Amino acid sequence: MAEETGGVRLTVLDDGAAPAVSVVPVAELxxxxxxxxxxxxxxxxxxxTATTYGRLLRAGARVERCFDLRLCRKILRRAVGAPPPSDLWDDVEEREDRHDAPPTLFESLTLPAEEVLAERLRQREAVAASREPGRLAALLAAxxxxxxxAAEMRHDGLPWDRTVHDQLLTEVLGARPPLGARPPVLEALAEDVRGALDAPRLNPDSGQALLRALHSAGISVQTTRKWELxxxxHPVVAPLLEYKKLARLHSANGWAWADEWVRPGPAGAGRxxxxxDYVPGGVVTGRWATRGGGALQLPKQVRGAVVADPGWTLVVADVAQLEPRVLAAMARDEAMAxxxxxxxxxxxxVDQGVIDTRAHAKVAMLGALYGATSGAAGDLAPRLLRAFPRATSVVEGAAMRGEVGGTVRTWLGRxxxxxxxxxxxVQDKQHERDATDDDRRRARRLARDWGRFTRNFVxxxxxxxxxxxWLAxxxxxxxALGGDGGAGHSPHLVFFLHDEVIVHTPVALAEDVAAAVRESAAGAGRLLFGEFPxxxxxxxxxxxxxxxAE
Incomplete structure (x- = not known):
């Protein structure tokens, strides 16, 4: 599918048949x-997808499957090297790599229909020539x-009750202030901070000014982060930490946020x-990001504003300890499974006698995943090594590859x-004849840091x-449960956060949806890891x- 003068060009490819080409007027698309x-x-x-499918959704059309050439090309560039060069695509990728590409990049990029088709063929050839084409093809489809x-959730939206949201904010911040002013509770906390630091003109929202005031009060901290404070x-710590927490709520999910991101629902919705604005693959590991609105950071203070429409309900599901379970499956470590x-x-x-307490077990496992070598995690790591040598060897091997500048792959090939x-x-510098001990220490530190990145990446x-x-x-x-009647009639996903989903569904279908959520999770495990237990x-x-939700 590609735009051209007079409408949108649709090219239908069917194995064994010549391409069927038609130009459909935009109004009929x-x-x-x-x-x-x-x-x-x-x-x-x-x-x-974000550009093309968003327009289709606004026109009332939904599709079952697609192939997003931009996202797939991005994966293929690292997995197998870039498909054969194309000036149109390579220009886009250079701008993305510089991290200055605007969110609506493809709205200003015209791709001829021939180029869309040519790129699809280039990508098919790249997958076919890869080391594990089946896995890579599955990744591109997923x-x-x-x-x-992501486009559907942006279009449909998460049910939101502005009245409840206002009540929740008022309870913790006080009444909504005039534009540019602080809510009453925040202003009172700011005065407490100024008084404790003897800094009557301090703006606690200014990190540099706050750090100077802390130093002037004899508090030797390098940052104003919570863990250091x-x-x-000192008497300033309690009001300052409370101020920082509530200021974050006010700026990230306060009244101004709702004015920008919360809009009227469909006719008859009730909410x-x-x-x-989700960004699939926005993080280098494949995790999603957002361009705005903070959907991946909805704090508990405002979750009460997510309320189902009358006659509807929410099915909320999250998977327990996803990453350690994935590690057990990747390593085929039956003991850990x-x-x-x-x-x-x-x-x-704990029940297997590997670790003494649940708290220690969590510290040890997270330490293994993220490469902690000191403190409690470092002390507990040898127990995991002895109990689960196959699983720990996967992350240790990934870390060693990263430390020498190598790359690693996920299960499907990202x-x-x-x-x-x-x-x-820096690594090259340590081998030069005039390298100092500081050069070598810095090189070792950076090598370990990159090893921690590759350890967690896999x-x-x-x-x-x-x-x-799971989502797909x-x-x-x-x-299948509700037909393609759109969000106003059928159960539909409205929220996703790494290992958690929310489905908005008619009450009558709630139990069927809950069963579908569980069956999909089991199906995702079988699709990736076969019959591994x-x-x-x-x-x-x-x-x-x-x-x-629990």
Whole structure:
């Protein structure tokens, strides 16, 4: 699918048949897409889902499957080297790599229909020539499915009650202040901070000014971060930490945020909608990000504002200890899988006698995933090494590859980026004849840091792949339950946060949706890891408001 003068050019490819080309007027596109999608379940191919599918959704058309060339090319560039060069695409990628590409990049980029088709063929050839084409093809399909879902969740929105939101904010911040002013509770805390530091003109929102005031009061801290302030014994600490917490709520999810991101819902919905802008694959590991609205950081203080429409309910589900379970499956470590089977993994480690307490088990496992070498995590690490040598060897091997500048892959083949040139320059410097001890220490430190990145990349990236497969399968099951009637009539996903989802559903279908959520999680595990005996248990709640979810 590609735009051209006179409408949108649709090229239908069917194995064994010549391409069928038609130009559909823009006004007729949505109807034609609905017709084709229902008749033959095609996989739509386009340059960018966020731009193309968003327009289709606004016109009332939804599709079952797609192939997002931009997202897939980004994966292929690292996995197998860039597909054969194309000036149009390479210009886009250079701008993305500089991190200055605008969010609406493809709205200003015209791709001829021939180029869309040519790029699809280039990508197919690149996958076919890869080391594991089956896994890589699965990753590209999952990434594209995630792009569809991200566009749908942005379009449909999360049910939001502005009245409840205002009440929640007022309870903790005081009445809504005039534009540019602080709420009463924040202003009172600011006065407490000024008084404790004897700094009557201090603006606590200014990090530099706050740090100077702390130093003037004899408080030797390097930053104003919570973990460092908590080590300080001074009257300013309690009001300052409370101020920072509430100031974050006010700026990230306060009244001004709601004015920008919450809009009226569809006719008859009964609630307004929060419309986040998800970015699939926005993090290098494949995790999602957002361009605005902070959907990936909805704090507990405002979750009570997420309220189902009348006659509808919310099915909230999250998977327990996703990354350690993924690690057990990647390593084919049956001992670790048994510790997790049907129960809390950390308690399973205690029951098997690997670790003495659940708290220590969590510290040890997170230390293994993130490369902690000191403190309690470092002390407990040898126990995991002895109990689960296969699992620990996966992350240790990934860390060693990173320390020497190598790249690593997730289960389906997403490849980590190489170290930046500055990292390589530091490593080269330590081998020069005039290298100092400081040069060598810096090189070792940076090598360990990059090793921690690659250590976590393989697990976090594979967990993101599991989540994409979960989402794609669940989306298909929800369509089967409610038909393609759109968000106003059918169960539909409205929220996603790494290992948690929310489905907005008619009350009559709530139990069917809960079952679909569980079945999709099990299906994602089988799709990725076959019959390996690892499970992905979910906590599932059927609630009227997100705040009531367990």
């Amino acid at each position: 949505a109807a034609r897409v609905r017709e084709l999608d229902a008749a033959s379940r095609p996989r739509w191919v386009w340059a960018d 990434e594209s499915a995630g792009a569809l879902l 908590e080590q300080v014994d 307004e909608r929060f419309h986040p 048994r510790a997790a089977h049907g129960q809390d993994l950390y308690q399973g480690l 490849t980590s980026p190489p170290p930046p040139p500055a990292w390589t320059a 697990v976090q990236g594979t967990a993101a792949e599991w989540a994409l497969c 399968d669940l989306r298909a099951r929800l369509r 690892v499970d992905f248990p979910l906590d599932v709640s059927v609630v009227d408001t997100y705040a009531d």
